[in-house]
Amino acid sequence: MASSASAAERAYQAIHDGILNGVHPSGTMLGEEALATAIGVSRTPVRTALARLQDEGWIVIYPKRGALVRGLSERAVADLADARLILESTAASRASADARDGLAERLRHSIAAQREACEANDLRRFIELTIGFHxxxxxxxGNDVLLELYDRxxxxxxxxxFSFGxxxxxxxxxxxxxxxxxxxxxxxxxDAGFADVLRNHLVDNYATQIGAAPRSFRSAAPADERR
Incomplete structure (x- = not known):
């Protein structure tokens, strides 16, 4: 039982990571036999892993054909950007004045590392640094609930x-x-300037449109830009 559960977990992690990291891009049809061979397990744990990934919304299983990797819809992309705008701008505004200088210095080190990854064309490292930066x-x-929501x-x-590599x-x-x-x-x-810069940053990176910054952080922008 433990061995079977371990194999299923290993299969899940391998396929899950492959989807997130662009090894299995959107539109890819995954086959049980090929996955089992690549991961080094039997087809049973692969089948269990695929069922779990379908429950999580990453794939759609077509019996006797395989599992199709799903992308994110335009609505899902916009919703993700909107949620990030709200969480990051709200949280940043609550940083104490004493903490801001220390945070800024910490983030400057991250930016230096991002620049190195960029110059080395190391997309994987650049993405991980960017996620950590934000x-x-x-x-x-200092709010555990906000952080838990963000980590989701x-x-x-x-x-x-990775899709927008x-x-x-x-x-x-x-x-x-x-x-x-x-x-x-x-x-x-x-805070208002931070939210405005973050909003434009997310729009440009995700090639989407999102709602305006939270009301308390809006700058004086034309009404058309707030829609």
Whole structure:
């Protein structure tokens, strides 16, 4: 029993990570036999893992054909960006004045590492650094519930960023500049400016439109931009 459960978990982690990291992109049809051979397990734990991944919404199983990797709909992408805007801007605004300088310095080190990854064309490292960079804004609030909610978005963030790999590479320098601006807004306590920069950053990275920043953090923008 333990061995079977271990094999199923290993199969799940391998397939799950492959989906998130772009090894199995959206639209890929996965076959049980090929997966079992690649992972080094029998087809039974692979079948268990695929059922679990279907329950989580990552794939759709077609009997006798395989499992189709799902993408995120335009609505799901917009919802993800909107949720991140709310969580990150709200949390950053709650960082104490004393903590802001320390956070800014910590994030500058992250930006330096991002620049190195960008110059080395190391997309995987750049994505992981970017996810950690933005998570720091939520950590700054010192609110475990906000952080728990944010961490639930991590898999979707990773999946989407790998899906937009070419776009990220093309925007690498711009992304780093935007990260530097976010750090400066955080350091100076410019909550409205932080939210506006973050909103545009998410729109450009995700190629989507999202709602305006939370009301208390909006700057004076034209009404059309707030729709």
């Amino acid at each position: 998570r720091t804004f939520v950590e700054a609030a 978005l991590a898999d979707r963030q990773r999946f989407l960023l 070419d776009r990220l590479v093309a925007r690498c320098a711009d992304i780093i500049t935007e990260h530097e601006t976010l750090v400066e807004r955080l350091r100076t306590g410019d």
